[in-house]
Amino acid sequence: MSAEAAQLAVRLAGVGKSFGSTQVLRDIDLEIRIGEIHAIVGENGAGKSTTGKIIGGYYAADSGRIEVFGAPVENWTPRRALASGIAMIHQELQVVPELSVAENVFLGMEENVGGVLRGTEVRRFRELDQRCGFGLDPDQKVGALRIADRQKVEIMRAIARDARVIIMDEPASSLTADEAERLHQVIAWLKRGGNAVIYVTHFLDHVMATADRVTVMRDGAVVRTAEVADETKESIVEAMLGEPADVAFPAIPPVPDAGLPPLLEARGLVTATGLDGVSLAVRPGEIVGLVGLVGSGRSETARAIFGADPLLAGEIRVAGEVYAHPTPNNSVARGLVLVPEDRRKLGLVLTQRVRANMSLPHLRLISRWSVVDESKDRDRARELIDHFDVNPRSVDGDIAYYSGGNQQKVLLGKWVYAKPRIMILDEPSRGVDIGARRRIHDFIVEMAAGGAAVLLISSELEEVLGMSHRGYLMSGGRVVGEVDPRASSVGDVLRTLFQASEAARMTRAAS
Ligand SMILES: Nc1ncnc2c1ncn2[C@@H]1O[C@H](COP(=O)(O)OP(=O)(O)OP(=O)(O)O)[C@@H](O)[C@H]1O
Ligand SMILES: [Mg+2]
Structure with a gap:
């Protein structure tokens, strides 16, 4: 083994993969160094997950060589990969909804065989939780968790396996900025411990902020691997698309006439899911953002209006008429649709x-x-x-x-x-590449220009502020204020949100 090879955690040389007659990977050369954070980026379908699955032993390569810590591997399986210190966090989350958070985290690990060692498990969970700072309840059933929390369970599971190479396929796709920041701290800690992290993501800001090197893939091939310090967001996008691209938001239509009656109105919505008197209004042609931290009630508001969760109190009006019994079917019949957060x-x-x-x-x-x-x-x-x-x-x-x-x-x-006339979009651009993201934004603009009322939820503050005429600030199941996206920076809004959630916490503590 050469000195150089000894520095490599994983090496792919000339790896190819076909499904049936479609070749999805061609001649992939990829070197993952020990102790590096290596981002893999590329458009949807470029081959990122397939590459990750080959490294993780989930797919067999048709051609080429794979070396792990300098040694060639044969008959690679997930079990062998894990035994060699490689764990993968899948893009399609693989948690078991019927089991608790802790059970999912330790699933399949030796301690669990033939009965659970509760004491050890609880202690290990606490250690992990302290490390990750996610604050999950170990006894909660995973099926009841929101996606962001399920994603955290997956992350903890990989870390619990003491892997030396962790492949993270879109781990932050439904985390808020704040949670993603915590994930990045975990990744930095893994790196300090001499582990390698393969970080597949569509968030180029994350790449720029956390990765050491980046590999850009296009159409099943590697375009290049480079030091992140030598790249810019624009240079990466250009490599991904094969052409320069516009990473800005499209111009949104002019603010609709303030005199127009609202197309969608909610008054004092209360639900068992935590809404505590939500009122809002959206005029035709208007794009309104719901801005808040996770747990502030944004998705719950969307679900209540759409009729996915029952109302305990409050009223919804569509085009001025009381919408008495909201159910998803009734909503679709009225031209009111929800693109839900958990689309899968x-x-x-x-x-x-x-x-x-x-x-x-x-x-x-x-x-x-x-x-x-x-x-x-x-x-x-x-x-x-x-x-x-x-x-x-x-x-x-x-x-x-x-x-x-x-x-x-x-x-x-x-x-x-x-072609709905009221459209509620919960994290519409999650997991899609930069080109599709732009198309989704164009689509929102087009719908609004055609007179639809749009309610937009995104954990990415830049996106809500960039795409909305107006924003409601939510905290603790209530609307606590409004923002004018043109007059506020992301920093301003974040500060206000943290103050609001702190105030809500104090109120709850006092009552
Ligand atoms: N099991 C499979 N059978 C057939 N085709 C597949 C299979 N898995 C992936 N593909 C195809 O391989 C190509 C690469 O898919 P892959 O999932 O690796 O893309 P990706 O870069 O991870 O994209 P995304 O950003 O959307 O997650 C796609 O065209 C996909 O349709
Ligand atoms: Mg993928």
Whole structure:
């Protein structure tokens, strides 16, 4: 073994991979050094997850060589990879909803075999939790957790395995800025301990802030590996797309006339999910952001308006009329849709084709005499595929084999298939690449310009501020203020949010 090879945690040389007749990886050379944070970036479908899964032993490479800590590997499996110190956090979270947080974290580890050693487990969980600072309750059922928290469970699980190489495939896709910051501290700590972290992400800010080196992939090949210090966000995007790209937000339409009556109104919404009197209004043509920390009630507000969670008190009005019994079906019939945060859970039928996934909830709209108008359906599906840049571009594609980001795009297509007049978007650009993100933003602008009322939720403050006419600040299940995105910086808003959540905590403590 050469001195240089000894410094490498993982080395791929000339690795190729095909699924059926489609070659998804070509001649991949990748070197992961011991003690480095190595980002992998690229558009949806570029081959990032496939590369990660080959390193983690989930897929076998068709060609090329893999070396781990200098030694070539054969018949690589997840079990062998783990035994060699390689763990993977999957893009499609693999938690078991029926089990508790602690059970998921230690799942399959030796201590659990033949009965759980509660004492040791609890102590180990505390240590891990202190290390990660996520503040999860070990006894909570994972099925009841929001996605961000499920993502934290996955992260803790990888760390609990004492891996020396951790592949993180989009670990921060649903974390807030604050939580992502904590994840980065964990990553920095792993690095200090001499571990290697392979960090697959669409957040180029994270790459710039945390990674040592970055590998850019395009169309199943490596474009280049470079020191992050030698790159800029723009240079990385250019390498990803093969051309210069605009990373800014599109211009949003002019603020609609303040005299227009609201298209969507909520008054004093109270729910068992924690809403404590939420009132808001959105006029036609208006894009309104819900701004808040995780747990502030943003997604809960979206769900209550859509009828996904029952109202205990309060009233919703659509175009001035009381909307008495909100249910998802009634909402869709009124042209009110929610693109939910957890699109996968609420979402795809993996045994179906792309087109069926998009039109399934809307069959009434495209059927005449209860026969589905197939050509109309195909046209609309094709339109949406173009619109969101779904790849592969086929309406008959088998959704189970689409990359994570491309599944997200299909799901988005499903919810906007019927051209809603009120659209609630919860984390719409999560997990999609920079090109698709821009298309989603353009789509929001287009909908608003056409008179739709848009309620936008995003953990990325830049996105809410960049894309909204107006924002409501939420904290503790209430609307605690408004922001004018043009007059406020991300820093201002964050400060206000932390003050508001602190104030809410004091009020709760006092009562
Ligand atoms: N099991 C599979 N069978 C067939 N095709 C697959 C399979 N897994 C992945 N692919 C295809 O391989 C290509 C690369 O997918 P991969 O998941 O690696 O992309 P990615 O870079 O991780 O994208 P994303 O950013 O969307 O997560 C895609 O075109 C995808 O459709
Ligand atoms: Mg992926």
